Amino acid sequence: MASQQNPKQENNAKGIMNLPGVGAATSEKLIEAGYENLMSIAVASPGELIDSIGVGEGVARKIISAARDAMEMGFETGLDVLEKRKKVKKISTGSKVFDELMGGGFETSCITECFGEYGSGKTQIAHFLAVNLIKSDPESYVIFIDTENTFRPERIEQISRGLKINPENVLKRIKVARAYNSDHQILLVDKIDDLIKKEKIKVGLLVVDSLTAHFRAEYVGRGTLAERQQKLNRHMHDLLKVADLHNLAVYVTNQVMAKPDVFFGDPTQAIGGHVVAHSSTFRIYLRKGKKGSRVAKLVDSPNLPEAECGFYIDTEGIREL
Ligand code: GTP
Ligand code: MG
Numbered sequence: 001m002a003s004q005q006n007p008k009q010e011n012n013a014k015g016i017m018n019l020p021g022v023g024a025a026t027s028e029k030l031i032e033a034g035y036e037n038l039m040s041i042a043v044a045s046p047g048e049l050i051d052s053i054g055v056g057e058g059v060a061r062k063i064i065s066a067a068r069d070a071m072e073m074g075f076e077t078g079l080d081v082l083e084k085r086k087k088v089k090k091i092s093t094g095s096k097v098f099d100e101l102m103g104g105g106f107e108t109s110c111i112t113e114c115f116g117e118y119g120s121g122k123t124q125i126a127h128f129l130a131v132n133l134i135k136s137d138p139e140s141y142v143i144f145i146d147t148e149n150t151f152r153p154e155r156i157e158q159i160s161r162g163l164k165i166n167p168e169n170v171l172k173r174i175k176v177a178r179a180y181n182s183d184h185q186i187l188l189v190d191k192i193d194d195l196i197k198k199e200k201i202k203v204g205l206l207v208v209d210s211l212t213a214h215f216r217a218e219y220v221g222r223g224t225l226a227e228r229q230q231k232l233n234r235h236m237h238d239l240l241k242v243a244d245l246h247n248l249a250v251y252v253t254n255q256v257m258a259k260p261d262v263f264f265g266d267p268t269q270a271i272g273g274h275v276v277a278h279s280s281t282f283r284i285y286l287r288k289g290k291k292g293s294r295v296a297k298l299v300d301s302p303n304l305p306e307a308e309c310g311f312y313i314d315t316e317g318i319r320e321l
Pocket of ligand 2: 122123150209253
């Protein structure tokens with residue numbers, strides 16, 4: 001088996017084989033179960049290890065703590081972070097101005113949230129990103145968690161044709177799951193790590209469309225708000241964890257509601273409040289513009305200025321103004 005691995009994978013596997021206090025048989029089981037490096041073990045939960053390699057809880061905790069010790073989790077230098085940042089990829093929207101707004105495209109290893117009224121184009125952007133990712137990296141997969149039954153393979157076909165690539169090759173690489181309620185949605189995200197390990201696929205983009213609709217529908221009334229926000233908070237952290245672990249881009253959509261007390265400026269406000277706002281790395285506010293155009297405004301980003309751009313949504317994809 002080792003002969004088929006590249007040198008880097010071999011090193012990672014060696015790290016697992018040399019874990020102090022963990023026997024060779026257990027290490028082999030870990031590798032077979034798809035744990036490819038110390039990091040993936042260090043951030044696993046005991047329950048995950050119990051399920052995937054059939055050890056008891058004590059042993060699972062010991063393995064995780066050995067992995068954590070071995071990789072000296074904690075502080076890294078600015079230089080280390082810079083090295084990591086070099087691995088970040090950017091997914092094109094298909095529009096030059098939109099990509100420029102985002103500093104070159106939608107980044108991997110973080111969450112980008114798009115909020116805006118119905119029909120503003122949030123779901124369309126998910127389709128554009130999916131096709132453009134697979135165009136630029138035909139080996140890559142997209143995972144689409146669809147909560148409102150809005151994923152449309154026909155749109156993928158049209159956009160693919162617009163980009164002159166074979167629609168079938170794109171559709172083959174998009175894994176769609178319907179989420180029927182918020183718990184189901186959370187569970188699906190939980191299972192992504194397993195899916196990637198089991199099928200040994202490279203996932204470049206994870207879409208959750210819509211992030212907040214189920215939460216909003218299930219938790220009505222002020223009394224339930226705290227519980228909803230806690231659950232949403234955990235969900236956002238799960239999303240960040242997969243983004244970071246697999247260097248994939250997470251794209252989530254979010255509806256808006258009218259703010260009753262605003263007389264000046266924009267009276268709309270994103271659902272999910274501070275929890276969603278603070279866990280999203282990039283936030284885009286999407287609205288309908290003049291003559292059927294769309295306006296995307298980058299309202300929050302760790303390193304880019306607040307700015308906006310306009311474009312049209314076309315049958316074959318995104319079109320410049
Ligand atoms: P909600 O999910 O309802 O909150 O809206 P959304 O922001 O996800 O909107 P979505 O991305 O579904 O945008 C729908 C809009 O995109 C439609 O109203 C059309 O204006 C436009 N659109 C979708 N498909 C096509 C197409 O094939 N051709 C053209 N020209 N426009 C399209
Ligand atoms: Mg939508």
